[in-house]
Amino acid sequence: MTKALIFYGGWDGHEPEATSAIVERMLADEGIDVRREAGTGVLAEDDLGRYDLIVPMTTQVQIDKEALQNLIAAVEAGTGLGGFHGGMGDAFRMEPAYQFMVGGQWVAHPGNIIDYRVEITRPDDPIVAGIGDFDYRSEQYFMHVDPGIEVLATTTFNGTHAPWTKGTVMPVVWKHRYGAARVFYSALGHVASEFEQPQMKEILCRGLLWAARES
Template identity: 60%
Template sequence: MREALIVWGGWSGHEPQECAAIIKDILEGDGFKVYVEHSTEAFADPSIHDLNLIVPIMTMSKIEKEEAKNLAEAVQNGVGIAGYHGGAGDAFRECVEYQFIIGGQWVAHPGNIIDYTVNVTKPNDLLMQGIEDFPYTSEQYYMHVDPSNEVLATTTFNGDHAYWIDGVVMPVVWKRKYGKGRVFYSALGHVAKEFEVPQMRTIFQRGANWAAR
């Protein structure tokens, strides 16, 4: 049986506890044995090297050096990591090693909650099959991203809230490698209710299973 660890905490505005419960149900439905922890201390546990998947939900949190080191080594050695929105893309701002794993870091969401479009760029990828471009209402994440990411979906900024980024095409969903580990990230999912959007939920579910091999 595949085993997954969800570690939740950080900024409460992203509803990390509620989202952790939803993801736990998703993963258990896919046959995972799921462990849930509420402290970054879990990342320092040597047993994480035996997992198939880690899901961090830790917006704006801090991680200790040894915790980050053990997490990075686990992923390098083949443990998958799957994350979404600020829970993964805006966690541990001071830890560049963690940002190197994820492949990006949030820097802005001009206009806050707005309507925008998610454009599928690789419709033939297993993670995106059957999913077409779709409208979305949430924070439109502007991120600094790793050019080695394999981008699966993007969004285009219109400049209404920051004129100088008009026309910028920004990655929304990507997958990548970190050592032997598979890394999946989706910028969608500001609050728990967004998991009710079929495309968002499906993309995350597929991404998590892909990362876990």
């Protein structure tokens, strides 16, 4: 059976306990054996490699260097990594090695909660196939990203809240490889209520299943 680890915590504004519980149920419904733990202490365990998928859901926290290296080593060896919004894209702000693995890092969300458009760029990819472009209301993430990621969806900044960003096309959903692992990220999902948006939830579910190591 596929095994997944969710670790959650950090800034309460992202509702980490509630959102991690939703993801736990979502993965369990797909037949995955899920372990959900508060904090980053679990990452210090010697056998992280027994998990097929690790889902970070913690924002703006510090992590012990050895625990971070343990996580990176597990992913390099083939444990999939997948997540969303600040829980993965702003988990360890002071750790560039983690950001290198993720493929990007949050830096701003001009205007905070706003309406914007998500455009699917790879409609042939199974993670986003059949979904199509959609409107979304949340934080529109401006990120620093690895140019080598495979972008599945983007958003375009109109410059209303930061005029110098007008016309900037920003990745919203991506995947890539890191070592022997698959890595998936979606910038959508600020709070638990956003899981009521069907496109957001479906993309995340498909992406996490894709990232999980195949048994």
